[in-house]
Amino acid sequence: MRLHPAVATHLEEVLREVLRFTGPADVVVSRYFREHPKLGPRERGAVAEGAFAVLRNKLSYASFAESGTGSLMRRLALLGLADVAGIDALAGLTTEENDWLQRIARIDRSSLPLAMRANLPPWLLEKLVQQDGEEATLALSDALNRPAPLDLRVNALKAKREDALAGLAEAGITAEPTPFAPLGIRVPKKPALQNIPMFREGLIEVQDEGSQLLAQIVAARRGEMVVDFCAGAGGKTLALGAAMRNTGRLYAFDVSEKRLAKLKPRLARSGLSNVHPGVIAHENDTKVKRLAGKVDRVLVDAPCSGLGTLRRNPDMKWRQTMDSVAELNAKQAAILDSAARLLKAGGRLVYATCSLLPEENEAIASAFLAKHADFMLVPMREVLAEQKIPLEMQDYLKLQPHVHQTDGFFAAVFERRK
Known part of the structure; x- marks a missing residue:
């Protein structure tokens, strides 16, 4: 079934806004769909995925779009749609446009310059090549430039993984267990979950x-x-609450009331009653100070560049800069310092980011240890063995899309000395 010619026009409009990088791409796309309620599910899917394909491949597509006829935005839209649906699915193409797309499809991508193959901004490409070498950077960028599968977590309070897998199979959804997380399920395609009773x-x-x-x-x-x-x-709050078997007290703090509001319907579905959400003004809020020295475990999933999530948020690589990362570093250190005050003796502090950059990861962990003699690093290999997670790591958790088929994550575990 071919896409209606109007889909390319809609994608052009979305790209005009998305490529300004004034805000998150998914927010721009959602707003466009609210303004155009007559667009059907298939057309919406093509527009959204087409926009993300252009963001993933921006450098190479912008170069390809310099040839051909018509407006630049039209050519970018056609490249995005050809990427997600195939050239044969595009209706309303002129002969010239069809020939042009066929020529682009025949280009040997391995012959392109490194920057165009990686489709990363120069500052980030340079950092990653210095860090890991050209070959590893290309393997990483290739994984980052592919759409992520859909991962699910089974709520252990309500189901077992094998029962959830059977339920998905009954609903006609292909799924498999994740290799590392014991409650994880991976779905290659993206079904409409809201239609599934589970x-x-x-x-x-x-x-x-x-x-x-x-x-x-x-x-x-x-x-x-x-x-x-x-x-x-x-997301992690719900996982923690289930791990606690709905006992004890679990505080979910955030500075954004809007973000925390998204937890409410998820919390209602989960069946958890031990979660206490709270909006805080900053990391030294009185709600935080009241808990000083009383808490067993703290998770700091720090605000970061998000560069480990480019499979899902490809616009992040074009929106972040070296300066914005430096600003985040100061915030990360301050939040970690404040969170550390909550721990009782023997308590565990986990610092995590979805970044690939050492200055947001190892550097913050090292600086924290240098400043806090009352904390020690718990090597990640010990933590993983304790949790029976079949991953080989040294001091830190470092997950990479091309190696582990997850988003890019970093984590360090600290313990307050007794």
């Missing part, structure tokens, strides 16, 4: 396998007092 009843929740592992290494136990310091929309 999702509506809170038996499954959307969460990347890497994110599930971050929650697991916190090792939250029954009856403990636990804080998710930068809870956001609460």
Whole structure:
């Protein structure tokens, strides 16, 4: 079934806004769909995926689009749609446009310059090549420039993984267990989850396998007092609450009321009653100070560049800069310092990011240890063995899309000395 010619026009309009990089691409796309309610599900899918394909391949597509006729935005839209649906699915092409797309399809991508093959901004490409070498950087960028599968977490309070897999199979959805997270399920395609009773009843929740592992290494136990310091929309909060078997007290703090509001419907589905969401003004809010020295475990999923999530958020690589990363570093250190005050003796502190950059990861962890003699690093290999997670790591958790098929994550585990 071919796409209606109007889809390319809609994608042109979306790209005009998205490529300004004034805000997150998914927000821009969602707003466009609200303004155009008559667009059907298939057309919406093509427009959204087409926009993300252009963002993933911006450097090479911009170069390809310099040839051909018509407007630049039209050519970019056609490249995006050809990427996600195939040239044969595009209706309304002129002979010239069809010939041009066929010529582009025959280009040997391996012959392109490094920057165009990686489709990364120069500052980031240079950093990654210095860090890991050209070959590893190309392998990483290739993984980052592919759409991510859909990962689900089974709510252990309501179901077992094998039962959830059987339920998905009954619904005609292909799925498999994730290799590392014990409650994870990977779905290659993206079904409409809201139509599946298991999702509506809170038996499954959307969460990347890497994110599930971050929650697991916190090792939250029954009856403990636990804080998710930068809870956001609460994916890790829900995983922590289930690990605590709905006992103890779990505080979900965030500076964004809008982000925390997204936790409410998820919390209602989950069946958890031990979660206490709270909006805080900053990391030294009185709500935080009241808990000083009382908490068993704290997870700091720090605000970061998000460069490990480019499979899902390809616009992040074009929106971040070296300066914006430097600003985040100061914020990350301040949040970690503040969160550390909450821990009682023997308590566990997990610092995590979805970044690939050492200055947001190892550098922050090292600086924290240098400043806090009352904390020690717990080597990640010990934490993973304790949690029976079959991953080989040294001091830190470093998940990479091309190696582990997860988003890019970093984590360090600290313990307050007794």
